[in-house]
Amino acid sequence: MVRTWTFADNCGNTSSVSQTITVNDDTAPAAPAAPADVTVQCASEVPAPVDLTAADNCDGDITVSPTASITPGQCENQFVMVRTWTFADNCGNTSSVSQTITVNDDTAPVAPAAPADITVECSDDVPPASDLKATDNCGGVIDGVSTDVSDNGSCPEVITRTWTFTDACGNQSSVSQLITINDTTDPVITCPTDTDFGTVLDTPTFDLSPLSATDNCDDQLNIEYVDADDSTYVPGTGFEDPGAVYKFICQTPGLPLFDFVTFTWDGTYTDVGVGQPKANYTPDAGHPGWELKFVVGIIRPDGGGLTNDWVLYNENGDPQNIETGKLAVKNSQNNEPSFPDCDANWQETDLLEAAQPEGYNCKILRVECLGLEVGGPGVTCYTKVRSFTATDDCGNSAMCSVIYTWKIEDAPLTQAPDNNDQVIGELELDFQAYPVPFDTELTVKYNFEFDTDVTIQVFDTKGLLIYSDSHNGYRKDNDVRTKIDLSRGGDQVFYVTVNTNRGSVTKKVVSSTLKKR
Template sequence: MRSIWLTFGLFCLVILTFGQANAVLEVKAISPEATGDAITLAAADSFHVDIWMKVGDGDPDLTGGSMAFGFYSPDGSISNISHLTVSTADGTLSSTKSVEMLNGFYPSLFFASIPLENSWDGSLPDTMTYAFAGLSGMTSSHPDQAYIRFNFRAGNDGIFCVEDVHAGGDIDWLFDRPYTFTPQCWTIGDYSPDFPPEITCPADAEVECGGPYDPSVTGTATATDDNDTPVITFSDSSPVPGSCPTIMTITRTWTATDSKDQSSSCDQLITIVDNTAPVFTTCPGDVTVECDTDIDPSITGQAFASDECDDTPEVTYTDSQVDDVITRTWTATDACDNSATCIQTITIDDTTPPSLTCPADIEVDNETGTCGATVNFTIDPASDNCDASVDIVADPASGTVFGLGTTLVTVTATDDAGNQAACTFNVTVNDVEAPTITFCPEDIILNCGDSNHPDNTGYATATDLCDDALDIIWSDSEPIDNVITRTWTATDDYGNTATCEQLITLAVDDEPPVFVEACPADVAVECDQIPEAATMTATDNCGDVTVTYTEVRTDGNCDYSYTLVRTWTAEDNSGN
């Protein structure tokens, strides 16, 4: 390889001071980092060639001198390479074509000189070597890290070589002698390489527990690539449990990969929350129950609920009662205290009448001088399934003056719901006071022919406190010594009786009655000409006469010869 040194305008700097030094001069690194002997650059990217000066521990100050740096493109492939603009860190010095002082050099003493005759944008001839840069006032505070960085930008692909780094002039003595430098070359790759895709993650998402959280819901990453259509994939981390309302978080890593297997990734945080209340799958219907019926949910119905996040939401209830209506509020609560309610109405009804028992029938006598009696009775309390104190009414009430006879007492028990039960019993007041005979006919002696009928002999009269229509009758004894004893009896409606006696003396009658008609004469007649018996009447001086008739047959000597004897008898009241 041919090497020609062309040094344009290099300053030769006088060493002002120096100490004993022991330095090594070498090409330390090139950036972007080389892989093997290749460098891949993007459009407008630059690469750095670092000149490493390792100064000994004696006196690390480098106080003046110049340095030549030679580079070339052996095959002329690089047609355009430019020196980048760099500045010192404090901005005090800059150059459009400069070197950058790094890592411990004191920048305020930096001075750079760039050859003006070369604009650095022409083609690099084969084996052409450029020498450039002047150094002045280099003071290192970190001698083991001191280096000078030369920045370049390549305009096309090709091979770039650093042939020599030479400390010229007055500082050549600073470095160990002999120092050697082996030329190094790098292949600069595609000037416009294929960058990895640029990926944009969807915004972090929050979804309800139980709901889908696939990308159709939470969003999909997008990616761009200058030369390719990247494939976008994702993977989810294991869920990380949270505290309510956060159930868990999932990190979704999106990856965009191009056809050259270059990829970029971003993370999306998906938060699973539970802000949704449980849902009642069953809310018991409204019910009506008897007051003595248990209202436990096992009787009136149990509520059930489901939840997207909690397999067993807690279901509880509270009751409030106004009159006969219980409002049962069912509450379903999940693990994050989200709750839902439903209402069940329980109506307490009472359709069962009380149970009532009447006393036995009561029978009493009337109170003296009255047509009734005050009757007291006791009715046992009625029992009821709902009402502890049932109202009981008796009609007529106990203590009422009951009239004679039998009175039906109706007892009615009524509970608070208006249900009624009734029973009856009889109160009988008997009349045990007899009537009073107010007039008994006087004894009487009849003359012959006088009637002994009360129309002639007189009627008895009687009164009763409770019966305005007494039954007054008489009965006559058989005459004894021509005297009849007539007994008058007054009977009231209850069978009480009063009696008195009247003596009636009959007139003496010893004269028999007299027939009015003559007694029929005896006759003899043919058997087929027997006459009808005559009708006979009679009179008596003392009264009525009763006429009776008899007929007696007496047969004769021949078959159709017989005698009929007809007898009429007239008898008066005296048996004459």
């Protein structure tokens, strides 16, 4: 601005002076303090913008709204916002203030409780993973992602099932459940029924098709079996009756194999004071601690009081104590005092089972009067107990047994009138066994009218083969002598069989010395 003063006289002469006034606003408005910087977890927590007012030296109050600039991060809840308020007066003088707002979600989702730990028998029993959901601090529901990790164990196998919850910014939480797979259930096995083949020409074929085994977990079971075999030989014509032979079978505790016990009448009786005298029975040489005896006043194992009956004991059996050694009670019909005949009622009854100590599995297989004189060929009575064990992948097992019985007769013999020679067609089979009685050594002499292979066999009274010797390539019409050492034989009576290509012949020989059993 120029301010002029002009002076003029009456004649119009003038003069003047001037003043220059310069107006120049170069002072910026006085800005207020900005809101404090803040850090929040979620975008939704960013505070709303506010207007700020500055004071200007010329223009008075200047009120403005902020502008915002955003630097993004890795997710929607991770960024930096700078909020700026700029104040400008009419002369373009400006001032500004800023606020920094940091958004950073570093809080993991809140996971739910995991399902309780469980134990199942089979892998097929493992349940599918449940749908679990977590809540997030920035809002919304997060679905869990499940993974199963096995410890690669076996019986048990432990699976760790983990649900992981991840929000938009990568924050994670998790919960876990332990699933134990442990099969403790035994398979179920069913054996074929016991079979008696009767008298056959050769060892029968055992049909196992009825055998079945199932398991709660495994489709394929490991099935194995073991056989327990027993045989008793009954010589043919000329065999003197030694009394009945009674067969028992017991399974040793913890073992799948059965053990046979054979009792033979020893030719003596004992007066037990009730009814007629009772026969005495001796176990075979392999079971010296076993007894088969008639007991007066035996305590019934089923709690039925006292009775008189036949009882089978093992070692150290106390005839009056049910707890020590008693394996089987006959369960006589009407308390019959005489020993049972061939069709006697020897059964697996409650009374029998109650009598057995823990771990034993004893059966009275059969009662056969094998001592009866046989008017014809000798007979071998066979018994096979086949015990099957089914085992699953975890080692659980179940067992069952099937009993097969059969008989095989010797080749038919035609007896000569006064000796044990066998006549086949026009050929006579004979041999000599001497001395009779013999002490420890027996001589067998033979001379046949044909070429043949010869086998000499010696059996004891239980039908067990105790000696065998083969002479191959025998030429007819030659005398052959064989000396046999029977000093270790356990019997006084033996049966010598000479087998040829044309048949066989058996003779009984007697030792002069009674061996101890």
